[in-house]
Amino acid sequence: MALDNPFYTPEMQGAYELHSLGRFELEDGGVIPDLQLAVATYGQLNEAKDNVILIPTWFSGTHQTWELVYIGPGRALDPEKYFIIVVNQIGNGLSTSPHNTDGPIAMSQFPNVRIGDDVRAQEQLLREVFGIEQLALVVGGSMGAQQTWEWAVRFPDKVLRAAPIAGTAQNTPHDFLFTQTLVDAITSDPGFNGGDYASHADVVDGLSRHADIWAVMGLSTEFWRTEFWRGIEIPDVTWDTAVEFKDRFLRSVFTALDPNSLLVQAWKWQRGDVARNTDGDLAAALGRITATMFVMPIDEDMFFPPRDCAAECEQVSGAQLRPLHSVAGHFGLFGFEPDYLESVDTILRELLETSV
Amino acid sequence: MALDNPFYTPEMQGAYELHSLGRFELEDGGVIPDLQLAVATYGQLNEAKDNVILIPTWFSGTHQTWELVYIGPGRALDPEKYFIIVVNQIGNGLSTSPHNTDGPIAMSQFPNVRIGDDVRAQEQLLREVFGIEQLALVVGGSMGAQQTWEWAVRFPDKVLRAAPIAGTAQNTPHDFLFTQTLVDAITSDPGFNGGDYASHADVVDGLSRHADIWAVMGLSTEFWRTEFWRGIEIPDVTWDTAVEFKDRFLRSVFTALDPNSLLVQAWKWQRGDVARNTDGDLAAALGRITATMFVMPIDEDMFFPPRDCAAECEQVSGAQLRPLHSVAGHFGLFGFEPDYLESVDTILRELLETSV
Known part of the structure; x- marks a missing residue:
């Protein structure tokens, strides 16, 4: 099902x-x-x-x-x-x-x-x-x-x-290790339940940590230094600080996703x-x-x-x-x-x- | 005590x-x-x-x-x-x-x-x-x-x-977010128990994830690409792959440490x-x-x-x-x-x- x-x-x-x-x-x-x-x-x-x-x-x-x-x-x-x-x-x-x-x-x-x-x-x-x-x-x-x-x-x-x-x-090899931290952020969430969760929402903590690592590696030191996020706009959401942008943009993107889907892709990427x-x-x-x-x-x-x-x-x-x-x-x-x-x-x- | x-x-x-x-x-x-x-x-x-x-x-x-x-x-x-x-x-x-x-x-x-x-x-x-x-x-x-x-x-x-x-x-701001991923790797371990664990060994999973993030950010893409770790020697331990080096060197360093100590220092650093x-x-x-x-x-x-x-x-x-x-x-x-x-x-x- x-x-x-x-x-x-x-x-x-x-x-x-x-x-x-x-x-x-x-x-x-x-x-x-x-x-x-x-x-x-x-x-x-x-x-x-x-x-x-x-x-x-x-x-x-x-x-x-x-x-x-x-x-x-x-x-x-x-x-x-x-x-x-x-x-x-x-x-x-x-x-x-x-x-x-x-x-x-x-x-x-x-x-x-x-x-x-x-x-x-x-x-x-x-x-x-x-x-x-x-x-x-x-x-x-x-x-x-x-x-x-x-x-x-x-x-x-x-x-x-x-x-x-x-x-x-x-x-x-660096990419392999980086991707592994993304994997482990998800699988370490008790709600992940070895991949047999009832809803991706059960894994929200792991998906959030996954998003947070992306904030560090997916973006760049210059992105954050220049506060580039101030110029990014999406409907109905605002942010005044770097942490708010990280939470309201990146976490909201990644917590909508399916954990097993991310893991299949991560294994492949590695x-x-x-x-x-x-x-x-x-x-x-x-x-x-x-x-x-x-x-x-x-x-x-x-x-x-x-x-x-x-x-x-x-x-x-x-x-x-x-x-x-x-x-x-x-x-x-x-x-x-x-x-x-x-x-x-x-x-x-x-x-x-x-x-x- | x-x-x-x-x-x-x-x-x-x-x-x-x-x-x-x-x-x-x-x-x-x-x-x-x-x-x-x-x-x-x-x-x-x-x-x-x-x-x-x-x-x-x-x-x-x-x-x-x-x-x-x-x-x-x-x-x-x-x-x-x-x-x-x-x-x-x-x-x-x-x-x-x-x-x-x-x-x-x-x-x-x-x-x-x-x-x-x-x-x-x-x-x-x-x-x-x-x-x-x-x-x-x-x-x-x-x-x-x-x-x-x-x-x-x-x-x-x-x-x-x-x-x-x-x-x-x-x-x-990038450093702040990076350090936060180190913090969350530890505090998300159920063994951390809000900081009131009986032994740092109770937090070995969190400390290991903490070490794994250090492998990605503390070292460099060139370190891993050039397999620099092949030339690093410590007594009584060997490694043949990047992942073995990560586990036997970095994890063994960081899992010996006290979780609360790392968190006090991380808060200060941020x-x-x-x-x-x-x-x-x-x-x-x-x-x-x-x-x-x-x-x-x-x-x-x-x-x-x-x-x-x-x-x-x-x-x-x-x-x-x-x-x-x-x-x-x-x-x-x-x-x-x-x-x-x-x-x-x-x-x-x-x-x-x-x-x-």
Whole structure:
């Protein structure tokens, strides 16, 4: 019996369609009996089927942020020119996830999912449902960047261009440890009950601590120093201090989410590694990439720092490093800053105009 | 009745003396009926009493690290030339602390203590016990740097030279939020019992989560990327992976500590602010400083980043920024790297040789 959580509804997230891929075997050994991918599309697939942009989602995110912040007429991700497909990652709460599935994989029984599983599922979806064999661009942020890297390594013939934003091809040890603190904030809550809670609200303490760690690592020292939060506006809520912003914005975002969903995604994030395709040889994995690639770290990112992204970029033939500036750090991805969005558009436009 | 904790003993920490200051009124309104400061001294006070170096301690630390890592013949902090006094901060487990005191302020009843309280207590100690009226140098790291800044602002006539390492005069909002995650990791453990636990071992889960957050913020992305931990050696323990190092080194350090002690220090750290001396006017507070000052941030520090230290340094007349390099980030303070220690010695030597 699926858990009721209003966050994971079309009313909250905007329209999407569920596509069934049937039985789906996972790289870590588990099976999803009927994998449903939640998919949102924008624009029209042209006859040549060569105007496709694929966007995988990030940790805790859905297609909605992309729709509201990055996609639009006149933008780089222009639905009047491109057929844009945002696929919600497995476990994100809209695609098959612990709280929205019945039977043997519900809740605490949900199997481990890897970045490679998402990319294989997306490839199958594109081929079987849309008849798409090639992508003009794959672009994603954070865990979406992990999937973008995985696409470029695993299906080099299908990816013409790739733009991983604020994410790495091989997760770093620091990131692994950071993500573990997010996990432990949730699982240490007695209300979590080993994953078999009656409502996500039972885990509000753990989800709040989870949010509080995000405040430290997801944003940046500069965000807080400059009190950037004073300029952030959302309906019907105000804040006068940093702690109020943390409580009323970040806690309210994260306490609405499903704990098991976050844990499935965190496990996946921690183990993102394109070198799994090449027996652990990262250089060999990156050497497979044929896409034209712009690697786009965010300068104030506390856990996907630009130098880690640059080190990977250097190992990809012809890839270019295109750093983005955001005082918000990793959460710059939410597009608080017009300058940041303009930079993203300029860089993606240049990439899309590159002939391949 | 004081709690038994073998960490806070001369056998573990090296020799120190307890000096009683009697009844001590705190800035936040509380009172310590008989404040005992744990003090270690190195070298001899000369007749002119002008060879004194004062070192306040950092969060969770004692005089021992300074003794083992920074003080020694031929070093900048040379006990053959200077009379070096390390004063353990209030609440650090050796000086009066929640677990080592009886009566009305034991355990959960311990009052809030501020950086200014430590500095006032140290000034009283130096004057009453040692007859010292002037300091050749105050130097401290992290919370020791907070106390160093406070000394320079509060007692400008007494501080000839000052060297705050990896710490700020006014705690940043990011630091406040970071420290709060450390606090909440402990207080969320049911074994913490509102501060009235029977043994620090009852809080091992919370102390472990506390250690795990330190792994992410106390060290640096570069520390983990370069697997610097492979070169760290302690007796009778080994590690083959990053997670093993985190568990066997950091968890073993932090789970030995007293939870209430960490909380007293964290509360103090969060609210460190020299502008409390000048009605909130930071520039006015820093303008009071007459000491010759070298401000020494660590380049890879995740929460006292060099630019925050530089911004304060610029507001002190004649102060110089002398950044240190350490791959270990904030925990570079522990002196894992010979190059780091050589830099510290070179800079402190130059400072001590500056005529004032």
